[in-house]
Amino acid sequence: MTDLLPLDRLASLDNFGHSIKTVAYRYRPTQVAEIAELFRLAERNSLSVALRGSGRSYGDAALNAGQIVLDIQRMNRILEWDPGTGVIKVEPGVTLQQIWQYTLEDGYWPPVVSGTMFPTLGGALGMNIHGKNNWRAGTLGEHVLAFTALLPTGEEVTCTPEQNSDLFYSLIGSAGLLGVFTSITLKLKKIHSGNVRVSAWATPKLAGMLQDLDQFKADYDYIVGWVDGTNRNGRGQIHAADYLHGDEDTHPGKTLSLDYQTLPDTFFGLMPKSAMWFFMQFFMNNPGTWLVNTAKYWMSATLEHRKQYIQSLIAFNFLLDYVPNWERSYGRGGLIQYQSFLPLATGPDAYLEMLRRAQKRGLPTYLGVTKRHRPDKFLFTHAVDGYSLAMDYKVTNGNRARLQALANELNEIVLAAGGRFYFAKDSTLTVDVVARYLGDETLQRFRALKQRCDPHRLLQTDLYRRLLRPYVDGDAPAPSALVAASAAAD
């Protein structure tokens, strides 16, 4: 017997960059019991369920074309807050924005944040996000004290680093493919000011930038590089920031207030920022980006070079929110991001090669961002002791195939350099590449976990079917065999 899902539930769902469009049956439960019921509905009808937060994944990790999407955004209650210890317990649909706005006045800030404040905590943990302090603070998952989750089997589990630790280190970071977080307990960071002290300097070459990220990381709490993707040498600018300590902020009561932590509505007091994306789109082409990047670099090398200034926490951390709807400036085709993680030793050469390869193919990245990372022990960890480079790409109907071809070339460079990838960002990997960077052992563990937590394969996403299902249900029992088979097919 088939249950008919109401067509009214069909919703257009896409990725953060609006470049991958799908339609799916969207359910927005508020209770754990409704989630359990939804799993049964899916099982009865041979359908699958994808978990989705606020849809900030750059690829297809929160999409489930033609099937069910469980949107957790209405499960957004803050359950417990202890201003004495900085421990907060929330439902999975609570966003980073909700958390910092709730705790800031008590002097607490999320220990790890993304470049936008809108991700839900459930989504952020599903991906195990990192920030501009990854080498120091690790991923968000490292600050989780405990979580409860509902498995597709109907089992409810409580996980901490000690209790059910195998599930703790796999549900976090497994892209929502093993279970649904139902509550999350997180330890926040004590801060003494709503400001950070920012230092900025220009770096004429990519190798020098990466060296600086490594060398100066000990001096700062956050460090991040901007790379001019149109420049042969990968010139750019580093921004590094420190929390203010002790009495460095004379008015902490003021800077730790919501009134202070606001992003301005206008640029230069004139141009409404809500209209910025519209004007930016005229520069979202190769010559336009070259012009903007060149101007930006020379600003950074002259007026801004070796300057220190004070900036609010949200202005420094949430750069992506600074221009509302910035992603729309990429036009109707939207954008993707290509991000890879490389070890210290191979990073500089390989990243320069990747930048130049992209330029050679006529596809320079319009935004390049570098960060410094450290490894962690989560199942699908993306981090390494080294660097990351994120490259944003405009997608048009005319360049989709060329972009994919470029990504295939870049993948080979990353693999040869011993690098890794990140499911929150990915839209270009292929099945064989996943096995080559994750390895047999990780995929076998995932296969066993999937069998235990989700024997009926109810949790699926477009990304799962694209990259992981062959290793879970494939005819080839061992990932290595599948790699060999796909290599032979090529």
Next chain:
Amino acid sequence: MASSTRSPLTPSPVALIIGASSGIGEALAHRLAGDGYRLALVARRTDRLEQLAAALEAAAGPRLGPGCARVYAHDVTDYAAVPALFQKILAELGRLDVVVYNAGLLQPVGLDEYDFAKDRAMLEVNTLGALAWLNQAAQLFERQRAGHLVGISSVAGDRGRVGAPGYNTSKAALSTYLEALRNRLSRHGVHVLTVKPGFVRTEMLKTAARTFWVITPEQAAKDIAAAVRARRQVIYTPARWGLLMFVIRHIPSFVFRRLKF
């Protein structure tokens, strides 16, 4: 899987063809597969569908990946089964970009024959089946703010003639329904195409008395695929039927009711 070129950046669109086992539907399946579409093929005769799917997989499989043509057994007069089957097709293919209603039935009747069973059968297949399927597709396309709805109507729907009252009615109703859908959905970015073929060399033609300007299903499919790309509203295939039907549509009733066709 790795050998297919599909990725989130380079997805392949999907076409659903209802009435795909022969004739225009079959030819359109070949044409659209050649254009990079994956296919959901619906018809009663699964043996023919399976053959078609195998041929399509052999031709397009290397490019579009395994499972690029899927087969669904269905009788279009089983209206109650349509929503569940539509849900299944959407889930299995992941998306729909083109939905073609091609199922059609022509029961020849004599000039003095009034056979309700025949008329009813034609209306059930040609009209009610289309309503059942396209109502589903319309709701999906409205929500995704994109998509092509294609109805294979007929030149026979343009006038009521002495020779085929039931068939004329079924196709006229389909054409009117498609026009209404177009008026409902174009504001949501959905394209609705009414196709009015003349004589096409299909099984249906075997029962036709006099024929002329006969084209192959492949020629009709070529016209239809081009009209989808160009977002045409109404096409005649071959195109010269447009001129002929313009004349016929304007024959005054006092003349038309004296004619023998």
